[in-house]
Amino acid sequence: MNASILVDVLMDSGIDFFTGVPDSFLKGLCDELYGRFGTESVHHIVAHNEGGAVGLCAGHYLATGKPALCYMQNSGLGNAVNPLASLMDPRVYGLPCLLVVGWRGEPGTKDEPQHVMQGEITLGQLDLLGIPWKILDSDTTEKQFRNDFGELEKYLSAGKCAALVVKKGALVSSFRPDYSNHYAMRREKAAEILLASMGEQDVVVSTTGKLSREIFEIRERNGGLHDHDFLTVGSMGHASMIALGMAEALPGRRIWCLDGDGAVLMHMGALPVIGKRSPARFVHVVINNGAHETVGGMPVCSGGLNLRKEAEAAGYAGVLSADSEETLKAALKSITDIEANGPVLLEVCCACGARGDLGRPSTTPKENRDALMKFITKS
Ligand SMILES: Cc1ncc(C[n+]2csc(CCOP(=O)(O)OP(=O)(O)O)c2C)c(N)n1
DSSP states (O other): OBHHHHHHHHHHHTOOOEEEOOOGGGHHHHHHHHHHHOSSSSSEEEOSSHHHHHHHHHHHHHHHSOOEEEEEEGGGHHHHHHHIIIIISTTTTOOOEEEEEEOTTOTTSOOOHHHHHHHHHHHHHHHHTTOOEEEEOTTOOHHHHHHHHHHHHHHHHTTOOEEEEEOTTSOBOSOOOOOOOSOOOOHHHHHHHHHHTOOTTOEEEEOTTHHHHHHHHHHHHTTOOSTTEEEOOSOTTOHHHHHHHHHHHSTTSOEEEEEEHHHHHHTTTHHHHHHHHOOTTEEEEEEEOSBOGGGTOOBOTTSSOOHHHHHHHTTOSEEEEESSHHHHHHHHHHHHHHGGGSOEEEEEEOOSOOOTTOOOOSSOHHHHHHHHHHHHHHO
16 A cells, blocks of 8 residues: 555644654554655654654644554564553553554564564554454555554544554555755775774674674684674664673673664663773774664654764763765774774765665574684683
8 A cells, every 4th residue: 555545644644743753664654654754843753763753743642632554564563662651551651553564573474583482472462451453464445454454543532542453564554755965975985994994803893783794794704713703683772882882791892783863863862881991902893874874764754963072971982974985094093093982983975775686694693603602702
C-alpha cells in the first residue's frame, strides 16, 4: 500500500503528529513523512530513540487531546517499553498513541541473527503490554486498512495505545527524497583509513549498521582476520559502552569505538560516563553523515549538533574532526599526542550513502565473540 494512503487516513481521523526512529521496513512511511513534512516540523519530528518518541506522543496528546503516531523498528520496542507501561498505560495516565512497528525477524522469514529473537516476541510483547495490534502486509488493500484502523481507533478513543505491525514490503512511497549532504568522503573509505592506522594490539568495537558490514568486507579484502573487531549487531547506541567495558578491564590497550551519529544520539548519556571514567587510549570515532543511512537515509534528530562540543563538555580529553581523506589522516596522527590524557572523540564527516553490493558478515556473532576473546587473551 502507498504510505500516502496511511498518512491521509490518519490525518482525516485527526492524527497529524508523527514521530519515531526510522526503520528499513518503514522506509516508505519515512520517505512519505519526510517528503510531506520534512523533519523537525509541527507535524514530524525524528526522535533520538523510541522511548523519547513515545514521550513526544504523550506530550502531544496532553496538549491537544489527539493521539499521535510513533514509528519504530521492532528492536525499538525495548526502548519504548518503559514509557508505554509506566506512562501511557490506562492504569497510569491513559495516554493513547498509534505505534507503527516494522516487523524485522518475522517468524518464517530469513533475517539477521539480531532480529530473530525480537521478531519472535514482537506480537507477544504487544500482548503483554495490553496493546491491540493489526498487521499490515503487502496484500493489505486500502479498504482492509481502513477497516483495521477503524478498529484500532476505538482503542485510541478509549485512551489506549494500539499498534500496526508492518511486514516487509507493505508500505511504499512515491517520494524519492534526496538525503545527500555536502561531504564527499564515503564512510567505507573513512573506515579503510581508520583500520589501516591501527596498531596490532588495538581492539575495535563498531556500531550496528552498514559501518560494521563495511569493516567486515575491508578485513576480507585485505586478507586479514576479524579477531580484532567486535562488530556489534543490534543494540543500537550501546557500542561505546561495550568499548568502555573493555577499556576498564584492559587498561593500556587502545580501544577504538567506531560509532554512528544516529547511534550516539540514541543513548547520548554514554558520553559523560566515558568522560568521567576517562580511559586513556580510548578513541571514539563518530561517523557523522547526519543521517540514519543504514535504514534508508532519514536525517538524525539533531540537525546541526556539535558533537565535538558535546564531547568536550562531557569530559573527553581531546576532540578532533575530519571531513576528507587528508584531514582524517592528519587527525589520526595527532591522536597519539592526546590519547594518554583520556578519551578522544574524532568526528568524521562523511557522505550519506553506501555501496549497493555491500554484503553482510559471513561469520556468526558467536564466532565473532570467540575470535575476539581469543585475540584479547593471547595478546
Ligand atoms: C533500538 C533500535 N532502533 C532502530 C534500529 C534500526 N536502525 C539500524 S541502523 C539505524 C541507523 C543508524 O544510524 P547511524 O548510527 O547514524 O549510522 P549510519 O547508518 O548513518 O551509518 C537504525 C535506525 C535499531 N537497530 N535499533
